[in-house]
Amino acid sequence: MTTFPMPADEAEARALQDVLRERVVLDESGPPPGTGHVTGVDVAYDEERDVVVAAAVVLDAATLDVVDRSTARGKVTFPYVPGLLAFREIPAVLAALEALTADPGLVVCDGYGRAHPRRFGLASHLGVLTGLPVIGVAKNPFTFRYGQPGPHRGDFSPLLDGEEEVGRALRTQEGTRPVFVSVGHRTGLDNACAHTLALARDFRQPETTRRADALCRAALREAVA
DNA sequence: GCGACAG
């Protein structure tokens, strides 16, 4: 079981990110798209009742069929603070991942990895804690700049923090806004985009995220019913 | 100081 040190305050959380960042592995390209397993993780909240539910859904990367799934319920332990999302989401996500029977393969999460003020977003954090290859696919650009990618599926443009490419704005479907891909752990950016494109075969968001989102919402309704 | 700000 992976333990998660919960910081007492925001300053402590930022300091922890600065320490853990040193453990991120960026020189591996990661598993090739279309092979093995890909796992989506997501979290839903009921702030009123102080309930958080995470879901993990394992897909066959070639067919996008569901191979395994799990949920984990817990209590909200950290507020949403931009830049500190991981401290709010990871405890429940770790529990859901540990409840899986199948090998997770590559993990895809909502949010960012390197595209983060301190280069240590949710995807990086989850990767360091689990040792798994992880990428982040976000729906919004956070604070970063980017040029509009071309109109076709697969077109992309760099997500920039100053001059540094911290991720990419990737168009997964024509006629929809791009998604924002960044590397978390043990995966290269080209490969992360290739995975995202393969997983977003039918919709703007990767199938992993859609499945995990639907599952944690359903489990939350169940939990508070 | 003010605004912006993954989920």
Added chain:
DNA sequence: ATCTTGTCGC
């Protein structure tokens, strides 16, 4: 994230 019906468009 979450609150929420109908509705414009393909």
